Amino acid sequence: MVFIIIGHYGSGKTNFACNIAEKLVEKYAGGETVAIADLDIVNPYFRTADYTAELEAAGVKVIASNFQTSTLDIPSLTFDLAALSGEYDNLIIDVGGDDEGAKVLGRYMNALDKGKISILYVVNFRRYLTRTAEDALEILREMEAVTGVKANNLVNNTNLAEETTAEVIAESTAEADKLAGFMDVKNIITVVPEGIDYKPLNAFTAKIIVNKPW
Amino acid sequence: MKGNEALAEAAIRAGCKCFFGYPITPQTEVAAYFAKKLPKVGGTFLQAESEIAAINMVYGAASAGVRTMTSSSSPGISLKTEGISYICGADLPCVIINVQRGGPGLGGIQPSQADYFQATRALGHGDSRVIVFAPSSVQEMVNVVNKAFNLADSYRMPAMILADGLLGQMMEPVEFPETEAETFEKPWATVGHGGVREHNIANSLYLKPDVLEKSILDRQKRYEDIEDKHTEADCYLTDDAEIVVCAYGATARICKSAVNAARAKGIKAGLFRPVTLWPYPKKELIKASENAKSLLTVEMSTGQMIEDVKLSIDCKKPVHFYGRTGGIIPTPAEVTAEIEKIAKEGV
Incomplete structure (x- = not known):
């Protein structure tokens, strides 16, 4: 399977992508290979590649774009996504946080096997520009327009970083339901950070991997 | 955000x-x-x-x-x-x-x-x-x-x-x-000017030295x-601190963790965090370091704010330095180790 993680900056895409990768490794217990590809060429901070040591220790292969080989201060891709999708049983792709970032994905969509793709749209309803279902849909449509494919999963990752509570997540369900309706998606995956006592349908317990340096 | x-x-x-x-x-x-x-x-x-x-x-x-x-x-x-x-x-x-x-x-x-x-x-x-x-x-x-x-x-x-x-x-x-x-x-x-006052002119050129000097x-x-x-600073556990760590910006957050770690090891450390860098909060630093034996400046540079720290206290106490640069962020453990080193040496 290929899991494509899209979402606006700060939606928690990277943290979610890292968690999925680790969970897949646990699930298959060495039976299937798991890799994560960092496709974010827009932002050079707080990236999947920053957590390479931890992910690889967990058994996840990390494939990162590179921004240390050129005179440009933006990352560049040094791998072929289509080839990678054949190389690993499970490939997670962490995409850049806007339509510019998603453009890169569009370049590969035709080469990927559509039957094996799951596109997950990660939304934090506490972020600016995605406070409502309508706003979140606008951002999604911009990304879908450049990639040429529709997201078929909604991940409600509403959070306030360390100030996240069960109430913060619960309050977002109305907007998440509304957005799922717009997207024509039946099931909503709700991310619940470890240690928070909240059990919605389709809960996804996530550890905080993307951390601050203090 | x-x-x-x-x-x-x-x-x-x-x-x-x-x-x-x-x-x-x-x-x-x-x-x-x-x-x-x-x-x-x-x-x-x-x-x-x-x-x-x-x-x-x-x-x-x-x-x-x-x-x-x-x-x-x-x-x-x-x-x-x-x-x-x-x-x-x-x-x-x-x-x-x-x-x-x-x-x-x-x-x-x-x-x-x-x-x-x-x-x-x-x-x-x-x-x-x-x-x-x-x-x-x-x-x-x-x-x-x-x-x-x-x-x-x-x-x-x-x-x-x-x-x-x-x-x-x-x-x-x-x-x-x-x-x-x-x-x-x-x-x-x-x-x-609407015809009711003199022209307002935005200008930085004054060719007469006496006029320029006056301006x-x-x-x-x-x-x-x-x-x-308008100086502003934030002090954390400085009242009884024997070692006052001086840091600003993101580095101050790292140093706060280090101060807490040092306190857990029984070292009386505190944090002085300037919010204004110019003007530098001199009075605030003098007060925050009253009981300090020494100070430690931590920066993501090779040592720049340390000059203002020394000037503020008139070099009356030793000021140590720890820094990482080039895009490397110091870790709380590195700063804690520096604090421990100073505590061990006494000043």
């Missing part, structure tokens, strides 16, 4: 109506946010052809009495310094953001605090000063933007927010205060007033 977005939103709420900038990592989101939001509140966003053009557009907007801002990262700020000096010379208010990255030259794109000297001493030639704020959280970014605009307007001079890539790119919850932006009378603004000395008096009234 992301730090860079919070800076822009806070500026809009503070009444900033004109933003001019040029993209550079890691501060581009500041401009991107303004581009989306400013037109909706009747403001003007313009991506200039260069950093130099952007600061001169700020010069123009400030002359007309509008709250205006530009933003860049280290190499871009170097380009702006000529314009900043002109703005100082013309006694005009504006706010400049520097989301620092590594240097010199193009340096790198990871966080740095190596522009301290530039910000506090060399943003412009000719006896000029700029008020410098150093926030250490996304929430504080919001708070200091409003203060920066108010101080800039009341003293008719530029103010800078000196952040770093880590703060700019970091996500943290923020609250925006529900207060109205303050407004200042600007009788000097070049908004048309510099008048400005100097205002600088002294700011030094007297």
